[in-house]
Amino acid sequence: MVVRILFLSDNFPPEGNAPATRLHEHARRWVREGHKVTVITCAPNFPEGRLFAGYRNAWRHVEMLDGIRVVRVKTYITANEGFLKRTLDYMSFMLMGFVMGLFERRPDVVVATSPQFFCAIGGWALSVAKRRPFVFELRDLWPASIVAVGAMRKSLTIRLLEKVELFLYRRADAIVSVTRSFREDLVARGIHRDKIHVVINGVDLERYEPRSRDASLACEFGLEGKFVAGYMGTHGMAHALPKVLEAAEFLRERDDIAFFFAGAGAERATVERLVVERGLHNVRLIPRQPKERMPALWSLCDLAIVPLRDTPVFATVIPSKIFEAMGMGVPILMSLPEGEATAIVRNTRSGVCVPPENAEAMAMEIARLADAETEMEQLRRQAHEAAPQFSREHLARSMTGILEGLLR
Missing domain, CATH: 3.40.50.2000 (Glycogen Phosphorylase B;)
Structure with missing residues (x-):
């Protein structure tokens, strides 16, 4: 028909x-x-x-x-x-x-x-x-x-x-x-x-699949040799991004860890201001990027940060970026209320979960994963294996x- x-x-x-x-x-x-x-x-x-x-x-x-x-x-x-x-x-x-x-x-x-x-x-x-x-x-x-x-x-x-x-x-x-x-x-x-x-x-598996880190982009953004925790997408009021920056502040002495933000939105100016005010040299900010460039940007990330504010309505949502991360074989760090999205990540074993708006817990988990090479390799494999069902x-x-x- x-x-x-x-x-x-x-x-x-x-x-x-x-x-x-x-x-x-x-x-x-x-x-x-x-x-x-x-x-x-x-x-x-x-x-x-x-x-x-x-x-x-x-x-x-x-x-x-x-x-x-x-x-x-x-x-x-x-x-x-x-x-x-x-x-x-x-x-x-x-x-x-x-x-x-x-x-x-x-x-x-x-x-x-x-x-x-x-x-x-x-x-x-x-x-x-x-x-x-x-x-x-x-x-x-x-x-x-x-x-x-x-x-x-x-x-x-x-x-x-x-x-x-x-x-x-x-x-x-x-x-x-x-x-x-x-x-x-x-x-x-x-x-x-x-x-x-x-x-x-x-996820569009014709576009999103595991690939080696884009060396030229890593050099351009100063991410060579770094464990990169990335946030890709709209910088909106729902995303509790100041809490992610607090996590970056906890880890500012870890020279091997960097936070990478790509996107725009209502809270973008706040993010930019906080990075300057707090002197967060471990945070890289780039503006919204064309869709065609996103797989190359995802390749820079060792970990996909998926945060939302700590309010009950966000227990009902499933952020779409988790599926792109799965397609790329990038493990997910969920920081949102327990619900359908956290259940997907737990059931597919494609990442880890921390309490929403808890900057210290997020920082501790990022630091732990940066030092857990064997676990990260397993999470990468499990994330990629989960992608076809979505x-x-x-x-x-x-x-x-x-x-x-x-x-x-």
Whole structure:
């Protein structure tokens, strides 16, 4: 069965964050299987709120990427910080995605993704206008995560957002959750289990595989001969990165250990300021990098640091970077509340876990692993062996199976 998929997402390559990567890696496989995929998105600007080179914020621009038809629409652009401005950004995409979607050929199914659900509102409205099934891809429990990171307190606004959230869950013909924990949360709130499917994040094994350390990059960033603990990805409010810097401060006398940060986001300026203020000569900072360069950057890392703040909602999430680390054969250091993600790492024996926001425990474990060559070799092997069960190839097929099921 050939499925015509209309997918709304306000992130898409050349942006390299988790939503953009997941959609691209799924969609190019759907195209390979013969499905027709149109993605409605905006001009790439995440997370700095600046247009990527070669793009403009046009009313409508159509391009082809790996066989995927990409329709970019004009939106209000701002950096990934500040609730009000980001909400205006989200709402502008909701409106423009819906309006421009009306001019698209009638699809078989409309899919829209979170983390925020304004995108999903646009997708639901399009599904009504096109009289086609609506699928809500649930990537985050928004607005709960807003409260969890301290961006907003419980208030009338949050309660109104929660009502909209539940409305969308009920109106969706299917919900595709990226974690089992999200599914259980929805069931507890009265959403029928039968329409909630789980397709977790994964890794593109065509791109991410073990490789020798890139010698030229190691030289460029002063990482030669170092045990490198790396943080790759968005520098956001959820990630407790000041605590990682505290761990670096504990280890500043270990000349053989370095911390390596690559990315951008709302907390990037804070990270840069703290590194200067504390004189952390053992920390290397580089800006957000193109997706194509990420495997080479991962090759510099002996250990992947995966931190989140110590709040219950983060026990329900699975950071997607753990799967890239597995693909590269890089052991994982988890520092987040016990839950689904820590269970994956423990069950696959692909890394170690320390309590969230505990800088001293993180530092002690990094120092211990830097001196444990035999254990590190075993963790590298186990991480790589775990990766195939999280292959994007398999996960993409799982999702098309869900979409096809709505059309039978």
